[in-house]
Each structure stands twice: as C-alpha cells, then as structure tokens.
Amino acid sequence: xxxxxxxxxxFQTVLIILFLSNFVFCIKTQAQxxxxxxxxTVNSSLVISDATTEANNPTLNVNISVTPDVGASAxxxxxxxxxxxxxxxxxxxxxxxxxxxxxxxxxxxxxxxxLATSAGSTANASAGTRAFVSNTLNNITTTxxxxxxxxxxxxxxxxxxxxxxxxxxxxxxxxxxxxxxxSATVPITYTFTSx
Amino acid sequence: xxxxxxxLSALLVVAVCSFTNIQKADAAVxxxxxxxxxxxxxxxxxxxxxxxNVAIAITPDVGAAAxxxxxxxxxxSNYPTWSLTALRSALSDPSSTGLALTDxxxxxxxGTHGTNANASAGAVAGSFASTTxxxxxxxxxxxxxxxxxxxxxxxxxxxxNFFKVxxxxxxxxxxxxxxxVVTVSVTYALxxx
Numbered sequence: 001x002x003x004x005x006x007x008x009x010x011f012q013t014v015l016i017i018l019f020l021s022n023f024v025f026c027i028k029t030q031a032q033x034x035x036x037x038x039x040x041t042v043n044s045s046l047v048i049s050d051a052t053t054e055a056n057n058p059t060l061n062v063n064i065s066v067t068p069d070v071g072a073s074a075x076x077x078x079x080x081x082x083x084x085x086x087x088x089x090x091x092x093x094x095x096x097x098x099x100x101x102x103x104x105x106x107x108x109x110x111x112x113x114x115l116a117t118s119a120g121s122t123a124n125a126s127a128g129t130r131a132f133v134s135n136t137l138n139n140i141t142t143t144x145x146x147x148x149x150x151x152x153x154x155x156x157x158x159x160x161x162x163x164x165x166x167x168x169x170x171x172x173x174x175x176x177x178x179x180x181x182x183s184a185t186v187p188i189t190y191t192f193t194s195x
Numbered sequence: 196x197x198x199x200x201x202x203l204s205a206l207l208v209v210a211v212c213s214f215t216n217i218q219k220a221d222a223a224v225x226x227x228x229x230x231x232x233x234x235x236x237x238x239x240x241x242x243x244x245x246x247x248n249v250a251i252a253i254t255p256d257v258g259a260a261a262x263x264x265x266x267x268x269x270x271x272s273n274y275p276t277w278s279l280t281a282l283r284s285a286l287s288d289p290s291s292t293g294l295a296l297t298d299x300x301x302x303x304x305x306g307t308h309g310t311n312a313n314a315s316a317g318a319v320a321g322s323f324a325s326t327t328x329x330x331x332x333x334x335x336x337x338x339x340x341x342x343x344x345x346x347x348x349x350x351x352x353x354x355x356n357f358f359k360v361x362x363x364x365x366x367x368x369x370x371x372x373x374x375x376v377v378t379v380s381v382t383y384a385l386x387x388x
Contacts, residue, residue, distance in 0.1 A: 049223075060224070065229075068234030079225035178356065181273065182231055189223070192221045192223075
C-alpha cells in the first residue's frame with residue numbers, strides 16, 4: 001500500500017512537472033523578439049548660400065555705379081554669403097578671375113574688398129576667424145578669407161534657418177573724376193572647403 | 196547565452212551614428228561690375244554750386260582804373276569732350292546809367308588748375324579771351340571747349356582735380372555813365388559733347 005502511494009505520488013509529480021514544463025514551453029513559443037538596428041549616418045556637408053535668398057552656390061551680380069562728384073563718398077556693393085558646415089575644420093577662399101577695365105581707367109588697386117562676419121542665433125560666431133579684413137583687388141589672387149575651426153552650429157536648428165555663419169564682402173571704389181565712362185568687370189569665386 | 200544577450204542589448208540600445216569624412220567643396224561667384232557714369236560739375240572756387248554775385252561799383256574819376264569783378268569756376272568732367280557754355284540775359288534798365296553791353300569788358304581765362312588736373316583739358320573758345328559782353332548772346336554758346344577729362348591723376352576726394360575758368364567783367368569809370376544800377380545775368384552750363 002505504501003509502495004502504491006509512493007508510486008502514485010511519483011506519477012503525479014511527473015505529471016505536474018510535465019504540465020509546468022509544457023506551460024513554460026508554451027509561453028516561450030508565444031514570445032517573439034524583434035531587433036531593429038538603427039544606423040544614423042551623418043555625412044559631411046558644406047553649404048554656401050546667398051544671404052538674401054538662401055539659394056545654394058549662388059552667382060551674385062554686384063553692380064556699382066560711379067558718378068563722379070565733389071564731396072561724393074565712395075560707391076560700394078556687397079556680396080553676402082551664409083556658410084553652414086558640420087565639419088570641424090573648414091576654409092572660405094576667394095579667387096579673382098580676369099579683370100577687365102574697359103574704357104574706365106580703373107585699376108585693380110582702385111577697388112577695395114572689405115570683409116565682415118556675423119552669425120545666426122543658433123550659429124557659433126566663433127566657428128571661423130577672419131583671415132582677411134580689407135585689401136585692394138591687386139593684392140588678391142587666391143586668398144583665404146575665413147578659417148574655420150568648428151562646425152558652424154551652436155545648437156539644434158531643425159530647419160537650418162538660423163545656424164548660418166555669414167560673411168559679408170563689400171567692394172568699394174572712390175567716385176573719382178579720373179575714371180572715364182564705361183564698365184569694368186571682374187569675377188570673384190568664393191570656395192568653401194573642408195581640409 | 197550571456198554573449199547573445201549582450202549583443203542583443205547592444206543592438207537594441209545603441210543607435211550607431213557613423214561620421215564619415217567626405218571632403219566636399221561648395222562655391223559661389225560674385226560678378227563685380229563697376230559702371231562709371233558721366234560726371235560733370237561746375238562749382239565756385241569754394242566747391243559749392245551757389246550762384247555768384249558780381250558787384251562792380253563805379254566812381255568816375257580822372258585817372259581811375261577800370262573796375263573789375265570776377266566769377267571764377269571750378270570745372271570737373273570725366274567726359275573726354277565737353278563744353279562750357281554761357282548765355283546772358285538782357286541788360287536791365289540800361290537807360291538809367293547809360294551803360295551798354297559794349298561798355299562791359301568780358302574776358303574768359305584759364306586759372307591755376309588743381310594739382311591733379313589736366314591743364315590741357317580745355318581751351319578758351321572764339322574771342323572770349325577778351326571781348327565785350329555783347330559778344331555773349333541770349334543763346335548758349337561755348338566759351339571753353341574741352342578735349343579731355345579734367346583729371347590727370349587719381350584724386351579720391353576730388354579736391355585737386357579742378358579745371359579753373361575765370362570770368363572777368365570790367366567797366367571803365369567814365370563820367371559818361373549816370374548814377375544808378377544795372378544788372379545782367381550770365382548763365383554757365385557744363386555739358387558733355
């Protein structure tokens with residue numbers, strides 16, 4: 001009798017173990033594991049745009065009209081750009097193209113290029129340092145204007161509207177009677193690169 | 196099992212952000228065009244454009260020299276050919292003094308030009324180097340003709356690139372003239388040809 005009870009107990013225990021193991025197995029088989037691997041790749045980017053229209057890689061026409069007069073201040077025109085980069089090191093250079101004086105008598109030494117910088121509200125105003133302040137065009141061939149030592153953003157700006165580092169280049173010339181009527185032209189190419 | 200868990204955890208927790216260094220360059224172009232316009236100015240010798248009043252007082256006397264008044268101008272032009280013209284009004288009430296236009300000497304001379312001016316830029320026209328006021332008419336006529344711009348060198352402030360034209364009006368202190376006042380206006384215009 002005792003033996004039969006023992007056997008019954010063993011049998012019941014085995015059944016319980018089997019039941020529980022099956023339960024656990026069922027739980028295991030009902031659980032699914034999903035793995036998502038997110039790869040966010042941030043590429044290097046440098047963008048130069050027109051400070052007025054934000055058009056990328058702009059070609060700006062700077063037209064200066066000189067009407068000689070006594071007491072007239074120098075005439076000037078500007079080409080203003082906005083730089084955006086996530087590169088830690090960058091450079092803005094200017095390269096002067098062919099100068100044509102036409103009939104004006106204007107020399108490259110009569111034209112002054114002056115540089116100023118500013119920054120948007122989410123930009124790092126210290127991202128770049130002016131390597132060039134002011135000079136006449138005869139002293140410019142390929143010249144570094146701004147040396148960048150940090151990305152241009154200082155904080156998040158989801159639409160990239162205020163994270164610009166702005167470079168204003170102003171060309172000026174005296175309204176001298178020495179210059180005869182006509183037109184003088186010269187293209188200046190601004191190149192924004194990361195080393 | 197542990198290794199598998201670690202890998203899973205790493206994949207679940209870590210979002211991999213890879214920063215790729217791709218060299219890139221962007222460029223912009225500023226096409227600078229400077230257009231020099233025609234500039235012509237005529238001012239007094241103080242570089243102002245106010246009209247000048249020439250007042251000549253005659254007190255007839257024996258041996259008295261003729262009385263002269265001057266209207267001197269600075270001319271600046273970057274145009275290669277230009278003309279300084281003059282026209283006069285009628286003499287006001289000439290009967291009161293007896294003065295006629297032929298009694299008023301008129302001489303156009305070139306003065307001392309600025310140090311950055313071209314002294315050969317213009318020449319006195321016709322007989323205006325020495326004539327009488329009746330030679331001027333009520334229609335504009337050239338008193339100086341310009342054949343070059345007035346500047347010879349750069350002058351950023353335009354202070355020393357003036358071409359000077361002097362106009363002298365002279366009247367003898369003749370007892371023939373009765374006391375009174377007569378006036379005449381002479382208008383000068385600097386134009387490009």
